[in-house]
Each structure stands twice: as structure tokens, then as C-alpha cells.
Amino acid sequence: MRPARPLALIAVAAAAVWLAAAWVPARATTPEQVGVARGHGEETRELFQRAHRFVEGWLKHRDPASGLFPQNLSSPLWTPENSAADNYPFMVITCYLTDPQLLAGAMTDILHSEIRLTTRVGALPDTFSFPKQAFEREKTDWPRLVFGSAEYCKDGLLPVAELMGRSEWFSRLRAMTADVCDTAKVETQFGRIPDDGAEVNGEFMEVLARLYPATGDLRFLQMALRMGDAYFLEVLPANGYLPCHFWDFAAHQPRTTVLRLIDHGSEIVGGLSEVYALALRYAPDKAKQYAEPMRRMMGVLLDHCRNQDGLWFVEVDTKTLRGGGAVPDTWGYVFNAVYTYSMLTGDERCRDAVEQGLRAVCKIDEWPGGADSYADSIESAVVLLNRIDVPETWEWVDRITAKMSAIQKPDGIIEGWHGDGNVARTWLMVALAKTGGTHAAPWRPDLRVGATQTEEGLLVSVRADQEWSGRLFFDYPRHREHLNLDPNYPRLNEYPEWSPVEDGSLYTVTPSPSREGAGGEAAAVDGGVLRRGLPIEVPAGGEWLAAIKLVGPPPHGTAPLEINGPAWGAGTGDVALTFEVRNTSPALVKVDLSSTWGTLHPDHLTLGSQANATVTLRGSVTADAEAVITARTSPAAPSVAHAIQLLVDGNTTDYQDLSGSNTYQGEEYWWLNDGELTLRLHVEPGKAHTVSFYWGCKNDTRSAKMTIAGETQTVAQSGYQGFRWYDVEVPAGKVTGDVLEVRLSKPDTGSASFVGRVKVRRQ
Secondary structure, three states: OOOOOOOOOOEOOOOOOOOOOOOOOOOOOOOOHHHHHHHHHHHHHHHHHHHHHHHHHHHOOOOOOOOOOOEEEOOOOOOOHHHHHHHHHHHHHHHHHHHHHHHHHHHHHHHHHHHHHHHEEEEEOOEEEOOOOEEOOOOOOOOHHHHHHHHHHHHHHHHHHHHOOOHHHHHEEEEEHHHHHHHHOOOOOOOOOOOHHHHHHHHHHHHHHHHHHEEEEEEEHHHHHOOOOOHHHHHHHHOOOOOOEEEOOOEEEEEEEEEEEEOOOOOOHHHHHHHHHHHHHHHHHHHHHHHHHHHHHHHHHHHHHHHHOEEEEOOOEEOOOOOEOOOOOHHHHHHHHHHHHHHHHHHHHHHHHHHHHHHHHHOOOOOOHHHHHHHHHHHHHHHHHHHOHHHHHHHHHHHHHHHHHHOOOOOOOOOEEHHHHHHHHHHHHHHHHOOOOOOEOOOOOOOOOEEEEEEEEEEEEEEOOOOOOEEEEEOOOHHHHOOOOOOOOOOOOOOOOOOOOOOOOEEEEEEEOOOOOOOOOOEEHHHHHHOEEEEEEEEEEEEEEEEEEEEEOOEEEEEEOEEEOEEEEOEEEEEEEEEEEEOOOOOOEEEEEOOOOOOOOOOEEEEEEEEEEEEEEEEOOOOOOEEEEEOOOOOOOEEEEEEEEEEOOOOEEEEEOOOOOEEOOOOOEHHHHHEEOOOOOOOOOOOEEEEEEEEEEEOOEEEEEEEOEEEEEEEEEEEOOOEEEEEEEEEEEEEOOEEEEEEEEEEEEEEOOOOEEEEEEEO
16 A cells, blocks of 8 residues: 655644544545555554564574673674674664654663773774673774674664654764874865765765764864765766766776676765765855766666666676666665755756656565664665655555565564574665654553655554553654755665644644544644654544644744625625635635625635635624624634624614724723824715714713814713714715715814724715
């Protein structure tokens, strides 16, 4: 089944609400959509269970003395490039999603032991022997030390940082990377870099391109650009615009002309694409130098390094441009770089090549490298499917995942070597795709969380065999908040974001029916509530089912609607008044209308962006009254209201509300001390009229200078508290046009009057 697609937009404002399992039927979902979400829940239950059993299985093999575990079940060694890079980090991530206590316990203890026992030069680790309880090698082997550190940083700690953000593991990553920068030993014409090989240099390029935006540590930018210079300005132009596996920087020529496009070789292509992205953002002058070598490398890769189906060769001779070998299981790693280049430059050929690869891989259902080979091929697909949705490739992912899962043994061990961690990594990647990026805590083996995208938002289903209460955590823009990356390009070792929510943005949580007779109310919540855990409850054998949809980013106090219509209407018996409702937002909205008087036709609208519709208010007027019309788009968005004063006297020619910044006894008014009041009142020419003022007093005398038809007089009212109507007669001879101008100003002496309303009646 296809997983939930990303919520391309997301935002909302309100308080956290405890949302229970029973809901009112919502118009959003269909039985098919509910079935997809539930099906994903069944799949993710198995995937999370398998990952947790993997942790339990491997923890039984920890060395009692050091607390570390071996790189494989027949080896007495903890190695940075295997144990630390491929197995341990995915135990950490599994516990982060399923077992916080184990994360804070054994996983953290292992980190502390690893730092205490295995660091050899600065923060850089070396192989640790369980029989010796000491380093396996008596002397430091510098190339192996750098290699192990590169593997641990890129394959191990980087994915932890991508998913979990700032933590002790992030600190470990930063410390190791800083020491690699400070101790680099390979001389180039541009300065010292970590290694002369494509694997190590590519890995550190990827790490540096993410850590510099995250930390602002200039050492990381300087080293990334130094390595960029070495490859973009020396290696590529001198080697037919392809990197090779080893380069002699002293002789300025290749040590081998082979470029391997499988794991342990393809990292250099990804690394170069990430350094180019880094330069575009932070060093535009360098980016200009890199642009042409980068463009030409992409051209050679697409023209000479793929088979007839559009998938990569295992290796290419950079001198003859001849490639061969079966498709590498890490086929997506180079496509990450190709898609990144497309994002950065708009190159459609590169984007099309990635989609071609996503479709072509569906022909391959067997990967000869075992569970780890399946894991890398699935990882390759999931990262790219996050950017390009190809339904048949999602179906392929399900088929291949089932084959990979079948290899796991009952005790949780998969194949008994460090590659087992990569399998757990991939289970979790697929699971998060099918939950829409959500996860529930506390996790239990009977918990089923699944999601799918609908027109009404991300439909999430949470089910459990036994009663469960906890929080549902939603994804957020981790690329920006954890690493400060821009743009969010596809990259090796990331955990893609599937429906990220934004702090401060407003979302609706719309209940959907999970069983006959369910009932409840929809709620509006801030994105911060969703990412930090929406409290939910699931009854035994029951379900929590709701659609989560973006309303919009701030400001939230502004309604996305306008009502334009008359301020008053007059007449006895049946009256019909029309007004306009307008959608001012950029999105299609569904509008519910209500009124305190009469009936509305229609009372439900669907309006596109900037669209409007005419609505009629009908009713019988038997006395002066007020009709308040309210338009609402959703529970989350502010409503907009429009008041119409209904007057029983059919001879009324005008009515105006004189609301100001003052209120007395619930009536808003205009106070003449705040300024002169000029009114232009509609009348019928040649007919006598009565102008009525709703005159306010506070058991005192309130006066005003009144000018009507050019004549001024002082008028006053007294002897009451509140408001009363005060009538002024205007003879027919003074009504010479269809507008009568009336001006009120404060008196020369005494207290100025305050007036709430005015109406005009022809006699």
C-alpha cells in the first residue's frame, strides 16, 4: 500500500484538547480511505515490533565487562566502522520511537562506554577488543582511524541527528568531526583534507555540509570548501569530470581510474552535491567556480554510467567510460545527488532520470546481498519517493520489505552481523512513511498506527487490543530545526519528513467515524501541540480516527471571509434582503451560514479563492429587531459576522449606526467631544421627514449644535439615564435633494451629547 503523502501545507491556533475515541461522522473520509489507514496500521505494527525485537536480540550479546556489543556474533571486537556505524545507532533510533526507558538506560550507557573506552586521538575512536579490554591494535593506524570515524559519523551519528536533533549523540558527532578537521593529514594544493579516497572524503563532505548550517562552526565550512576545491577544481577537470576511488594529490592524477557507484564509493557523488548546495548558500563565489564541473559531472553520470533501464552500473572506468556489473543495491544514493542538482538548478533532465530509476527498479525483486542488500535498496527508494510519488514503486517497496523481514530469526537477530542495524533502519523508514510521520507513546506491541492522505487532511488511525492512552507525536520540519538546511534536498542517512507540522500554524483535528453511533466534536490545535504530542485515548479493541488538516499560518485572528450587504432593512410582513459572502483566502473553503433571525438561502457554500456568492435572508418583520448573520469556514478559523437592523416602519429611508470607541449600557455611541459628526442621510425630495436620534444621557443634560439644511440650533435632552429617541422634524421645503446633510458638534457650554444611532422616516 502507498503510505501517507506529505501534508504539503500545515498550520492552526488553540489549546490542547484531550480527544477521545468516539467521533461524529465527518464528510472527509470514505470506507476505502479508512481501510488504507487501518491497513498501514497493521503493517507498521509488525515493523515496529521487528525493530524492537532486533534491539532485544542484540542486547543479549553485550560484552559484560565493557557493555559494548560485537561487530558480529563471531567477533570479539567493537569497531567504529561496523558496530558503531551500522548497528548501534539504529538501536538508538528504535528505542527513541518505541522504548524511551531503554534509550535513557542501555543506549545511553553504551554511548558513555564507547566514549570512555574507545577514543584514541582526541574524540576519534578505534577498535576495542573484548578479550584484551583494550584497543585491538597497539599502535594507531591513522588511515583506519579516519575511516572508522568517517563511517561512525556519516552512517551512524548523522541519521540520529537527522531524526532526534540535539542530543548526546549530536555532541559526539560534532566532536569527532571537529577533530577530523583539526588533524587532517592529506596534503593538496588547496590545503589539508582528511583522505585521498572517495569513500572517506565523500562521507565527510556529507557530514560537513549538514553540520555547518547546524552549528555555524567555521572549521566545517572551511574544510567542506577545501574538499570542494580539491575535487571540483582538480579531480573532476583532470579525470573526465568523474571522481575516482583514489586520487594522488601530490602527482595530480588518479591512483585508480575506477569509480564505484555502490556503497563505499558512491558517497563522493552525494558529498559533492551537498558541498555544492552548501556553497550556493554560504559561499556564492565558490559556487560559481563549482557550477560548471558540477554540471559536467551530472552529464557524464547520466550519459555513460547507467544501463539501458536508467539504473547505475556497479562501477565505471573513468578513462574509457565503460561501465558494468549488476545494479548496486545502493542505487538511490547517486540519484539523491542527481535530484539535489535538479532542485538547485531546475534541470528537468535530472529530475526525469530519477523518476525513470524509481520505475525501473520495480523490475528487480531479488538482491543477492541478503537482508542488508534489501535494506539499502528499500532505503534508496523511500528517500526518493518522498519527493516523487510513484505508486508502483511503493508496491515494490512492500514486496521487497516482506522478503527482507522474512530473514529475521525468532530471537530478533537478522543475520548476526552489523548489517542487521541497516535492516532495522529500513523497517523504521517504511513504518514512518505509513504513519504519515507520526508515532505514538507509550509504544506497545499491540498498537497499530496508520495514516493516509485525503482531501480533508492526513487521516490517522490508532487502534489497540487493550485500552490505551498516550500521545500521538507528529513530524515537523526537522531538516530546518535540527540542521538548518535549505533546501530540504534528498540525502543519504536522512529520515524523510512525511507530514510535518509547524509551531504556530493552525490545524483542525476533524473526527471521523470509527464505528456506528460514534459522536464528538472537531477541535482546532496549534502545530506545537501536534509535534509535542496530541493526547488521545483508544478503548480496548477500539480506534481513534481523525483527519488533521492545515488551516493556515498566523495571523489566525483574521477571518478568511467577508460579508458585504445592507446595514438595515425596513418593511412589515415578509422581507427579503440579499448580501454577498466573499472568500478572501487563497484556498477553497466550505462555509456554514447562520442567522439570529429569519432563514438563509443557501446556508452552505463552497467558495474558491477570491470567489463570492449571493445569499438571501428572508423572514417576517413584526417589530424592530436585529439579525446577526455569521459565516464560519471551520472550527479553527475565526467567524465573521454582519448585523442588519430590521425596522418595522416601511417609510424608513435611512438608518445609520454611529458606533464609536465608547460604550454605555451596552450601546456603542459617538461622543461629540471626540469630534464633529457629519451625516449624509437618504431622503425623498420634496417630502417632509422626521430625523430621529438615539440620544444618550446620564441623569444630566446633554446638548449639541445641530445644523440641518443650513440652519443651526442648539438642542438638548435631559432627565433620564440611558438612550431615548429624539425627533427633529424637517419640512418638505427643506428637502431639496435625495441626500439631507446633518452636522452635530459640541455645544459652546454644557456637556456634549452622545448619540448611538440615527434613522430617517418620510412623513
